[in-house]
Amino acid sequence: MLDLQAHAGTVVVTLATVLLYxxxxxxxxxxxxxxxxxxxxxxxxxxxxxxxxxxxxxADRIQLNLLEHMTPxxxxxxxxxxxxSPTVATGAGAVYVLARAAxxxxxxxxxxxxxxxxxxxxxxxxxxxxxxxxxxxxxALLT
Numbered sequence: 365m366l367d368l369q370a371h372a373g374t375v376v377v378t379l380a381t382v383l384l385y386x387x388x389x390x391x392x393x394x395x396x397x398x399x400x401x402x403x404x405x406x407x408x409x410x411x412x413x414x415x416x417x418x419x420x421x422x423a424d425r426i427q428l429n430l431l432e433h434m435t436p437x438x439x440x441x442x443x444x445x446x447x448x449s450p451t452v453a454t455g456a457g458a459v460y461v462l463a464r465a466a467x468x469x470x471x472x473x474x475x476x477x478x479x480x481x482x483x484x485x486x487x488x489x490x491x492x493x494x495x496x497x498x499x500x501x502x503x504a505l506l507t
Contacts, residue, residue, distance in 0.1 A: 373454025
């Protein structure tokens with residue numbers, strides 16, 4: 365049987381990732397409801413999916429950016445924890461979750477025409493963690 369205490373840090377990182385995902389989902393819902401009311405007050409129609417409201421686009425981008433990297437992150441996190449090092453998994457996972465949590469603050473509340481350079485502080489760290497975990501696993505496999 366798997367020793368839960370040995371992987372407690374990985375469990376905490378996984379739960380933090382899930383919590384962050386749902387926090388971003390709630391943010392999308394809050395923005396949608398607020399914009400729907402604001403458009404109604406102006407007598408305009410809010411088009412959730414085909415409109416180009418920059419605030420709605422930003423909320424979607426925040427949530428979808430986390431979602432599109434969540435599967436590889438969790439797979440690499442747990443492979444690292446189970447087969448190589450729970451300590452490395454916990455540390456790398458904590459860095460990853462913190463970087464992802466910073467994404468909305470670095471992007472801002474409205475999606476602009478270009479990508480803000482500071483967003484790479486979040487995405488770049490995320491890619492480095494994913495690459496590091498994958499390479500660490502590969503190294504452990506080959507040695």
